[in-house]
Amino acid sequence: MTIGQKKTIYRNEYIVSVITRDRFLLLLKLKFWHFCDDSSAIHNSNKLTKIHDLANMLNSRFQEVLTPGKFVVIDESMIPWRGRLKLKQYIKNKSHKYGVKIYKLCTPEGYTYNSIIYSGKGENGREQNHGKVTVLKLIQGLENKCRIVIADNFYSSIELAEEILSHKTRYCGTLRSNRRGLLKAIVSLKLKKGEIKGAMNKNGVKIIKWVDKRQLLMISTVKEDEDVLVNTGKKNKKTNENIKKPTCVLTYNNNKKGVDFSDQMSLYYSSTLKRGLKWFRKVGMEYLFGMALVNAWITYNMKNDKVSKS
Known part of the structure; x- marks a missing residue:
């Protein structure tokens, strides 16, 4: 019997197919897994x-x-x-x-x-x-x-937020400061820790800047997202003060884990x-x-x- 050959055994009127050890090992190593016709894939330019x-x-x-x-x-x-x-x-x-x-x-x-x-x-x-x-x-x-x-922020942009908003789909995410169309008055604004500032363009896209441990720029078209801080229900272990964050940050953190x-x-x-x-x-x-x-x-x-x- 050659390597990889399948053997058929007749036992009590039942046909039992037995594969050799070498054939089983070849299948186990997934050497014969293919998801398309290789003959057509050779001449196809699609990667x-x-x-x-x-x-x-x-x-x-x-x-x-x-x-x-x-x-x-x-x-x-x-x-x-x-x-x-x-x-x-x-x-x-x-x-x-x-x-x-x-x-x-x-x-x-x-x-x-x-x-x-x-x-x-x-x-x-x-x-x-x-x-x-x-x-x-x-x-x-x-x-x-x-x-x-x-x-x-890899995906976020003003154009994207406006595009999907026209299809009744809203957007919330972090934003890079070098994106086109941003309000320079917000991006270049210097804030102290805990301060927040935001602005909205005529198409309903909001840019919110907040300073916590570092500066954070957010983009949102959600109606509830404003440039205000809300209580998260948690307290700072050192100062025992209530931890406050913008609603857009809470929305992002609660859902980004998917x-x-x-x-x-x-x-x-x-x-x-x-x-x-x-x-x-x-x-x-x-x-x-x-x-x-x-x-x-x-x-x-x-x-x-x-x-x-x-």
Whole structure:
């Protein structure tokens, strides 16, 4: 019998298929995992051809199972990969700094509703307004429902906030001081610790500057967000004073954890650290045993909570 050959045993009128040890080990090492037709992938210029079909299928299934509520969170995740790869990225503040970057839209509970695999620069070089384009792609189908998008300063801009506000979708996030269209009177304003100042343009986009341990610039189109401090219900352990923060900061902090929680739960039983895999197999395993498994666990818990409350 050759390596990898399957043997059939006839036992008590039942047919039992037995694979050899070598075939089992080859399957265990995932050497035969493919998510597309390799013959067509060779002549395809799309960098994501080998994983495109699986990602699209799972994204569509994620969107069928659960519909997000009032808040949705957008952030990026990294699938570790240090080999040669054109779409490999580097993010210094991630636990895995090198790898394949995935933009994710999650609920605050950690359910991944949509995702986009970043394939690097296109033929025309760096994409203009990349953060804005990414957010618009991720929230496609969720507009006109008065949802609130939470994202960090990589995505935030005046143009993005105005664009999604025209589709009855609000935005709240941190903001970089060098973005186009910002009010210089607010950005350049020097404040003392604990002070807050804000302004709103004619389209309803608010820019709020607050100084705590450092200066923080926020952008929001939420009606309740004003340039005032509210009590958080917590006290400073040293001074025993009430801790106060702007409402936009509280909204951001309470909901931004969605993507981080999803990454944390998938990391506990992650198989993407297994060495010797092709990059598309690692990405496929992350979709199957990371996102899909965590989503199933979250929906199971949500269903059980509803049953217990009823």
